[in-house]
Amino acid sequence: MDVRPDVICSFSDDGFCYFGLWMVELGRDALVRAVADPDTLADAPEVQRLVGRPRENWDDYWPAWESLDYVALEAHGLLTGIHDNCGEAFYEAIAAQQNGESTSREPVGEQCDVRHEDEAVRKLPRLSAAFPLRPLAL
Template sequence: MDIDSFWDLIEECRRQVQGPDERLAWLRGELSRRSLTEVVQFQVRLDEVTHEAFTWDLWAAADRIFGGWCTDDGFCYFGLWMVSLGRDVFSQAVANPDALADAPEVQGLLGRPREVWNDDWPGWESLDYVAMEAYGILTGVDDECGEAFYDALDAEQRNSGDSSEPLGKRWDVRCEDEASLRLPRLSAMFPLRSLTY
């Protein structure tokens, strides 16, 4: 599965079903009708694109949307959620994180308390497990830890050498002057309230 086939599958999933659970079920079903190699390659492509989004500027955008803080795990799930927005939105956000302000999924969060975002929450952890689940369906092996899948994934990735640190320079989204320069639209859309840590 090359990168174009990966994004075609993501786009088809967006067209077919709504909601994170329904999309996962659709993807799991679609992947479980493919070869083991394609299932592993789906995960390889997913890891590659989420690594593209692993930048301090996108972390700041997530921080802003989340009200001034976003955990390490929360940012990983945010990157997976960005994949669900489709190739165009994803690519635009990687190039300019403030472009997320144009995404209907981000605009739909405006004016709503975070406590009621529910299925609209900008994070999608489960996407990171769908290929492993499809692999289990294809092999018929109940492998809760996914050892066979991750062995196949390691063999396919061939030591990608990805950094464990985000790309770019870290900055504090809570500094309003800098945030308004770097993320003007997201800063206006998601003003920070008094924060307690």
């Protein structure tokens, strides 16, 4: 996936993981569009609510991403009746679905460093306009 959330804000490794979970929470259509063209995230109401707001004030508009990490585990428990604290049954079910196939955790597609304004504008023009890397001149 070539979606780079650092156009919106900087992330730790955990933050990047939570961003992926947030993208899943947006729904299948939004996720499929964003994978095909990451700049379509500019259309997401969840992203539009952040435009023009200082990042330090985003907490009221941004989901508690870490809590999204537990949604699938909780859903599995509700469906199967198996509620283990470590999620062993959940992860075993995932492994069984993968049939021994492993998936790459590396990004695919054209790579760019969106921390550089020229690359960000070229690759993600709408997100770059909404979240400029440097303040706009008045």
